[in-house]
Amino acid sequence: MEVIHSRCAGLDVHKQTVVACVRIAGDGPPLQEVRTFATTTSALLSLCDWLDSFQVEVVAMEATGVYWKPVWHVLEGHFELVLANAAHVKNVPGRKTDVNDSMWLADLLAHGLIRASFVPPVAVQELRTLTRTRKQLVRERSAHAQRIEKVLEDANLKLSVVLSDILGKSARAVLQAIIDGQDDPQHLISCIGRVKASRAELLEALRGRVSTHHRFMLKLHLSHIDALDQAIAAIEKEVGLGLEPFRQAAKLLSTMPGLSAVSAHVIVAEIGIDMSRFATPGHLLSWACLCPRNDESAGKRxxxxxxxxxxxxxxxxxxxxxxxxxVKGGYLQAQFHRLRARRGAKKAIIAVAASMLTAAWHMLRDGTEWHDLGAAHFDRADAHKTANRLIRRLQQIGYAVQLTPAG
Incomplete structure (x- = not known):
């Protein structure tokens, strides 16, 4: 097999150690040197010097948790780095050791058999950390809201029946009054603003059996929610103060229907703003796992x-x-309804998501805003097929149709 990289190295990265294998191809059998380093900063700098002493050009490592990141940051700028998906570079069963893993990575890299994973620049990685942390905090906030609902049900308070948002202004006022020791429904009603429920319904919903334990749990969960709200606001402020290219890219994507400022920042954080990393929109869709898999055998899909x-x-x-x-009258809505009739809602919504990511690729590459093709795009694209479909529909309900072209 042809050797692509004559001087390369494979790293088997762990939390405390890195096993490095240098592979140098020559006229005879390749030379392989293996050495183990710690993952402290000084040890990683020694690893960099050791690789440089062999004039290594390319280094490959597996994406093992977060342990690969400090190694990557130290070696970045000194060598061409390749991050491999661990599922794609599994060794032969029964030969699993750290040394064998590093030698296997070096062999695969030498013959060009490792597909490099997408590693964005440091600024995009920091933005990605912020957006992912925000999403995790929002999930935790929702979990605490569900726990509050559980406590209220245990106290037989049907607050969520009469109020749509259990953490809204009126609901928070009621919860605070309960925490302060109030349990009289007449007093709790005074905390609620204008709602659809009648006064009698409110009285019945707020008549429960509240104990000291319930008040303690409500206070505990509300304090957590307040802390999470502050953390989410701080993250949103930090994201808003980001670098100018990221703000402009997110503002550009926000012109697409369905994308808020938060969603636009998430997309920018995940795919970056340099679309040259993805040769075509199809490459981006494949990387995002938004296209059908290839699973064919004996000519059968x-x-x-x-x-x-x-x-x-x-x-x-x-x-x-x-x-x-x-969004009424838009291309994406027309695409969804067109596909849902044949393939179902789940596949149709995935197709719409893929179309939005395809549009994002073009918008970020060209620096253009969203241009909606309109709901009639599919009819204009294939007028003959549309006419035949409508004729068949009329014939099914008992009409004889004869087409006459317009003048």
């Missing part, structure tokens, strides 16, 4: 299910797609 992965980007795009298909 066995499965078209989406590959697992892309949890941060995929979930955001699907949520944005559900918002986009509610």
């Amino acid at each position: 066995r499965s078209t299910r989406l590959r697992r992965g892309g949890q941060w980007l995929k979930t955001t795009l699907v949520q944005a797609a559900w918002s986009a298909v509610r």
